[in-house]
Amino acid sequence: MSLPNQDLEKIVQDVLAELTKRGLADSASKEQAVPKPAFSSAPAANDDEKMVTLVSADEILIDNPANLAALKAMKKTTPARICIGRAGARPKTASWLKLLADHAVAQDAVFVDVSEDFLKKMNLISVQSAAETKELFLTRPDLGRRLSEEGRKTILEKCAKNVQVQILVVDGLSSTAIEANVGDILPALMQGLKASGITVGTPVFVKHGRVWVQDEVANLVNAEVVISLIGERPGLGTAESLSAYMIYRPNEKTVEADRTVVSNIHRGGIPPAEAGAHLVELLKLILKEKASGVNLNAKLHKD
Amino acid sequence: MAMGESTVQTMTSVGIDIGTTTTQCVISRLTIENTASATLVPRMEITGKEVIHRSEIYHTPLHQHHLVNAVEISRILAKEYAKAGVTPRDIDTGAVIITGESAKKENAKALLEALADYAGDFVVATAGPHLESVYAGKGSGAAKYSSEKHELIVNIDVGGGTANYAVFQEGEAIDTACLNVGGHLIEIEPGGRKITFIAEPAQHVLKALDCHLKVGDEVPFSHLQKIALTMARCIGEVLKCKVPSELTRKLLMTEPLTLDYPIQKVMISGGVADHVYKDFSPRSVEEISFFGDMGPLLGWALRQTLLEEGFELIKPLETVRATVIGTGTQSVNLSGSTIHVKEQSLPLRNVLVLAPFKNLTSPMPDTPEEIAQGIRKSLTALAGEYELHPIALAFEGPRTLSFPDIQNLAQGILLGMEDYLMKTNRLIVVLEKDCGKILGQSLAALSSQDMEMICIDQLDLGNSDYIDIGRPLMGGRVVPVVIKTLVFDTKA
Numbered sequence: 069m070s071l072p073n074q075d076l077e078k079i080v081q082d083v084l085a086e087l088t089k090r091g092l093a094d095s096a097s098k099e100q101a102v103p104k105p106a107f108s109s110a111p112a113a114n115d116d117e118k119m120v121t122l123v124s125a126d127e128i129l130i131d132n133p134a135n136l137a138a139l140k141a142m143k144k145t146t147p148a149r150i151c152i153g154r155a156g157a158r159p160k161t162a163s164w165l166k167l168l169a170d171h172a173v174a175q176d177a178v179f180v181d182v183s184e185d186f187l188k189k190m191n192l193i194s195v196q197s198a199a200e201t202k203e204l205f206l207t208r209p210d211l212g213r214r215l216s217e218e219g220r221k222t223i224l225e226k227c228a229k230n231v232q233v234q235i236l237v238v239d240g241l242s243s244t245a246i247e248a249n250v251g252d253i254l255p256a257l258m259q260g261l262k263a264s265g266i267t268v269g270t271p272v273f274v275k276h277g278r279v280w281v282q283d284e285v286a287n288l289v290n291a292e293v294v295i296s297l298i299g300e301r302p303g304l305g306t307a308e309s310l311s312a313y314m315i316y317r318p319n320e321k322t323v324e325a326d327r328t329v330v331s332n333i334h335r336g337g338i339p340p341a342e343a344g345a346h347l348v349e350l351l352k353l354i355l356k357e358k359a360s361g362v363n364l365n366a367k368l369h370k371d
Numbered sequence: 372m373a374m375g376e377s378t379v380q381t382m383t384s385v386g387i388d389i390g391t392t393t394t395q396c397v398i399s400r401l402t403i404e405n406t407a408s409a410t411l412v413p414r415m416e417i418t419g420k421e422v423i424h425r426s427e428i429y430h431t432p433l434h435q436h437h438l439v440n441a442v443e444i445s446r447i448l449a450k451e452y453a454k455a456g457v458t459p460r461d462i463d464t465g466a467v468i469i470t471g472e473s474a475k476k477e478n479a480k481a482l483l484e485a486l487a488d489y490a491g492d493f494v495v496a497t498a499g500p501h502l503e504s505v506y507a508g509k510g511s512g513a514a515k516y517s518s519e520k521h522e523l524i525v526n527i528d529v530g531g532g533t534a535n536y537a538v539f540q541e542g543e544a545i546d547t548a549c550l551n552v553g554g555h556l557i558e559i560e561p562g563g564r565k566i567t568f569i570a571e572p573a574q575h576v577l578k579a580l581d582c583h584l585k586v587g588d589e590v591p592f593s594h595l596q597k598i599a600l601t602m603a604r605c606i607g608e609v610l611k612c613k614v615p616s617e618l619t620r621k622l623l624m625t626e627p628l629t630l631d632y633p634i635q636k637v638m639i640s641g642g643v644a645d646h647v648y649k650d651f652s653p654r655s656v657e658e659i660s661f662f663g664d665m666g667p668l669l670g671w672a673l674r675q676t677l678l679e680e681g682f683e684l685i686k687p688l689e690t691v692r693a694t695v696i697g698t699g700t701q702s703v704n705l706s707g708s709t710i711h712v713k714e715q716s717l718p719l720r721n722v723l724v725l726a727p728f729k730n731l732t733s734p735m736p737d738t739p740e741e742i743a744q745g746i747r748k749s750l751t752a753l754a755g756e757y758e759l760h761p762i763a764l765a766f767e768g769p770r771t772l773s774f775p776d777i778q779n780l781a782q783g784i785l786l787g788m789e790d791y792l793m794k795t796n797r798l799i800v801v802l803e804k805d806c807g808k809i810l811g812q813s814l815a816a817l818s819s820q821d822m823e824m825i826c827i828d829q830l831d832l833g834n835s836d837y838i839d840i841g842r843p844l845m846g847g848r849v850v851p852v853v854i855k856t857l858v859f860d861t862k863a
Binding site: 260 | 808
């Protein structure tokens with residue numbers, strides 16, 4: 069997590085330097101009362117969060133509002149950038165910087181890797197997709213959908229076979245989402261599945277993976293259901309959102325509609341631990357009905 | 372993909388308001404829907420509230436001005452149910468609100484017994500000035516006004532015996548108060564001018580005016596006008612003065628409003644309200660005594676007083692029916708949509724809420740032992756009352772929503788409830804934060820006991836609240852919960 073925020077800091081400083089060059093930074097910071105120390109002093113590692121919050125997300129930047137209470141109430145209903153006022157035809161410096169910062173966070177989420185320390189802490193076996201580099205992963209979706217030769221070997225060697233549920237953690241488009249949520253969702257899943265007497269395979273982390281990689285893993289370990297916890301494409305609202313994709317006995321004919329998905333898992337959506345307990349119920353249902361995706365819905369509607 | 376259960380469900384809700392002067396009921400249909408899109412965790416919400424039957428407005432049948440005739444009430448309900456085309460079995464939820472003078476203990480118990488047959492499976496008796504005020508303000512439209520216009524508004528429901536204040540901001544009640552002033556405190560021969568009854572709070576007003584009116588007197592209009600204006604000023608004072616006059620203090624049945632907010636807009640509901648918003652300048656007692664009381668005159672006086680003091684009067688959507696509509700449509704809350712319910716015996720009634728860490732200035736403790744200590748302390752404070760009611764533990768949530776903190780809370784609960792669980796084998800936990808399902812899962816995993824367990828979330832409960840928990844709806848995803856105060860105190 070330290071790398072993305074250092075990048076962010078650099079971006080913010082670059083922007084400020086640029087503004088100073090144009091003689092804008094001083095007047096801008098006075099006008100917006102952006103606390104200067106937040107930029108100039110190098111903050112301690114756990115102060116990084118403060119760095120990101122240039123203006124707090126719930127701040128109203130409209131000058132002299134006629135009904136502040138109304139603006140606050142509207143602002144509460146959405147994470148979108150409303151009530152930010154304007155400077156002439158353009159956004160105010162503070163909200164512009166915030167946009168750049170959020171964009172940087174989103175980019176970091178894609179380009180950064182899940183740290184080795186985190187994988188060790190979570191006790192995850194790590195394999196890689198056929199996409200060797202980030203660039204290949206982003207430009208060749210097909211490579212992210214299958215495992216590297218070595219990855220296949222590792223899974224065959226180290227993973228339990230013939231299980232009911234196989235859990236995959238996949239970086240997808242947000243490594244940030246993995247580090248932010250997996251620590252809470254994985255133990256919740258394991259606890260619930262274990263209490264329900266369901267056999268769970270060895271959890272595996274797939275680097276540079278996409279959703280479909282779960283089909284290959286399912287067949288390697290002969291799992292009834294595979295659940296992939298995968299980082300969602302980050303947006304400007306949050307880069308921490310995680311999705312869970314579940315598939316019952318995938319084969320070569322499997323398509324997107326065969327998967328059951330729960331999205332928006334993060335602290336601002338459904339909290340990860342709570343999502344874990346919800347997913348346990350869903351997995352039990354998939355096992356019982358022997359179906360996922362639209363097939364599951366069709367079976368449930370028949371009753 | 373959404374789970375395959377039905378996505379819309381309706382509930383029939385009854386609201387019954389037994390007040391000092393009038394008794395009414397409404398029957399409404401509540402629609403519950405999954406409002407989340409297909410790939411999200413379901414979110415069940417009450418999306419529609421339609422009143423399908425409004426009863427006539429009946430005089431509350433009383434013996435000797437204070438004993439409610441419960442048999443007569445059940446006859447009224449039988450008649451109204453028949454008119455609405457429903458049977459008690461069709462009623463899923465709702466509330467009975469027993470207010471003003473009728474809320475006295477000797478009435479409440481008899482009423483509950485009489486109502487049991489009409490109240491369906493899951494109707495509760497509820498009372499107390501706080502809830503009554505809030506329901507009235509929700510029924511009158513004040514709550515909606517505050518959230519739509521984003522402006523603070525006070526609803527005052529002025530009925531026969533009391534004026535109930537509720538201050539709304541963004542749809543939420545932020546303050547309430549109750550003043551013992553109403554239109555029926557002095558009864559007058561209908562269409563005449565002879566006084567037939569003077570209730571005790573009205574005696575305080577007469578005394579302050581040095582007026583020696585008594586039952587049997589023919590009251591001059593100027594006297595009655597003065598009395599009404601004095602009562603109206605007391606009502607207005609509560610909106611303005613942090614330290615009200617001696618008379619107002621005497622009439623206050625609760626703490627006064629805190630007035631930590633500026634009040635501009637006032638909405639009046641209740642029986643008296645119709646005469647607040649009417650162009651009406653009475654000149655004689657006969658003109659106002661058609662209901663057998665001074666209500667219309669109090670309405671007139673209230674309009675004069677509030678406008679004089681610079682308040683803006685906003686018209687309510689409902690006047691005399693505000694409380695009953697609020698009661699019928701607003702008393703049910705839905706739990707969060709990810710909950711843990713392993714319980715055969717729902718619905719459960721009169722569950723007593725213990726909130727061991729409510730209003731703590733320090734943060735929620737994070738070790739199981741500290742949490743257990745807090746729970747034990749709350750249980751001890753009950754001094755055995757839990758033998759009378761099932762107990763629900765209420766928390767805002769674990770210290771954080773992380774998995775380890777949830778485990779700590781679960782362990783703390785099991786430790787603190789050890790003795791209790793040996794006796795009952797039933798554990799009810801209510802959380803404010805969205806973590807009911809994972810806490811339930813953790814409690815089940817950590818406990819060696821096979822308990823009946825209800826762990827629900829997204830409800831804010833206070834210590835000593837009572838709740839009723841209904842049967843699960845929407846394929847077991849949510850339970851309806853009614854928060855109430857019990858009319859009768861079991862200790863007394």
